[in-house]
Amino acid sequence: MTEPSNPPKWKRVVVKLSGEALMGDAPHGLHAPTLERIAADLASAAEFGAQIAVVVGGGNFFRGIQGADKGIERARADSIGMLATVMNGLALEQAIEAQGRQARALSAVPMPSLCESYSRRAALHHLAKGRIVIAAGGTGLPFFTTDTPAVVRAAELSADAVLKATQVDGVYTADPKRDPSARRYERLTHDEAIAKSLAVMDTAAFALARENKIPIIVFSIAEEGAIRAVLEGRGRATHVVP
Numbered sequence: 001m002t003e004p005s006n007p008p009k010w011k012r013v014v015v016k017l018s019g020e021a022l023m024g025d026a027p028h029g030l031h032a033p034t035l036e037r038i039a040a041d042l043a044s045a046a047e048f049g050a051q052i053a054v055v056v057g058g059g060n061f062f063r064g065i066q067g068a069d070k071g072i073e074r075a076r077a078d079s080i081g082m083l084a085t086v087m088n089g090l091a092l093e094q095a096i097e098a099q100g101r102q103a104r105a106l107s108a109v110p111m112p113s114l115c116e117s118y119s120r121r122a123a124l125h126h127l128a129k130g131r132i133v134i135a136a137g138g139t140g141l142p143f144f145t146t147d148t149p150a151v152v153r154a155a156e157l158s159a160d161a162v163l164k165a166t167q168v169d170g171v172y173t174a175d176p177k178r179d180p181s182a183r184r185y186e187r188l189t190h191d192e193a194i195a196k197s198l199a200v201m202d203t204a205a206f207a208l209a210r211e212n213k214i215p216i217i218v219f220s221i222a223e224e225g226a227i228r229a230v231l232e233g234r235g236r237a238t239h240v241v242p
Contacts, residue, residue, distance in 0.1 A: 008231040010160035012051040012127065014135075015042070016150035017165050019060035019088055021221050029060055030091055039095035041227045046101055046132055050231050053123060053133040053157060055150040056092060058084025064142065078142035082109050085146065089136030090115060096132050108137035108149070120156050127157070147205040155212040162214055163230055164201060165221035170238035171200050188240045190216075206240070216240040 021038065024031025046052050061084035067077020089105040093115075096103035104126045106118040115136070116122060123133045138149045147164075154162045171193070174182040188196075190210035194203055200218055209216055219230050219237035229235040 006232070008045075008048055008050040009233050010050065010231065012157065012159045013053070013161050013163050013231070014150055014154040014157065014159045015052060015054045015163045015165060015227060016147065017054055017056045017092075017221070018146075019057040019063075019084065021165060021167070022056075022088060022091070023060045030088070035091060035095045036098070037224055038221065038227075039092060040099050041225055042092075042132055043096055043099035043101035044225065044228045045231055046130065048228055048231055051127040051130075053127065053135055053153060053159065054092065055135045055146055055153055056085055056088045057146040058082070058086075058088055060084075061087060065145075075142040078138075078144075079109075082137045082140070085138060086111065086114065086136040089134040092134050096134075102129070102131040103134060104131050105134040105136055108135070108140035123153070123157055144204075145202055147202040148208065151205045151208045151212070151214060151216075154214050155208065159214065162209065162216045163227060164216055164218045165227070166200065166218060167220065167222060169220040169236040171198055171218050171240065184236070185238045188238060190240060190242060193240050201240075209240070210242060213242040215242070 022030050022035055024034030042052055058081050062080050064078035064081035086107050093103045093105040105115040107115050108118045110117045118135055126133050135153050138144055138146055150162055168176055170184045172182040172184050176182040190206050193206050217230055217237050217239055
């Protein structure tokens with residue numbers, strides 16, 4: 001493939017994609033047009049020349065933290081949440097391949113009859129082959145949201161950045177949907193994000209990113225081509241940097 005005249009700002013990235021992002025306007029589960037749009041965006045980003053890994057959540061089906069309300073102990077509820085992320089990973093794998101781009105769903109929870117088990121070596125192999133890697137199953141351990149696994153995967157794959165796809169176009173001083181006066185940050189340090197208790201990502205994820213000097217780019221996934229735009233240095237986003 002011919003190298004683009006203006007290469008991506010980051011050569012290898014981990015995209016943190018929530019399960020809720022795949023719901024679109026639906027109240028639950030997967031919204032086919034939204035899934036197709038995000039898959040097309042990921043395929044375009046890979047075509048642009050970036051190596052793409054995706055850590056996908058499962059909140060459109062089940063969030064572990066919701067288990068207490070249903071009488072399920074947290075560790076077991078988180079196991080159910082991990083299975084939800086694998087469901088999303090398999091759906092995303094198929095949607096990306098429908099765009100003509102190879103993808104591999106890898107699960108931190110071994111289930112070889114459904115998909116390949118996650119390992120650093122396997123993920124690096126697929127990235128080197130130009131495939132989009134979908135890292136499902138979180139870390140395989142309870143008591144973590146998928147924010148922390150996103151930074152863990154970025155660190156072990158030597159990614160240049162984590163692209164945190166959200167429903168808003170960056171990090172704000174307050175929830176902009178509730179507070180019209182909320183101000184968007186253009187740039188923050190990891191220390192500032194932790195000190196201000198900004199809820200866009202878990203504190204553990206910010207701390208791990210700080211330790212490994214990994215920038216986190218927070219942007220909205222609502223617009224078509226949003227991931228490609230971030231890689232091109234366009235669009236509105238907040239950069240959380242070392």
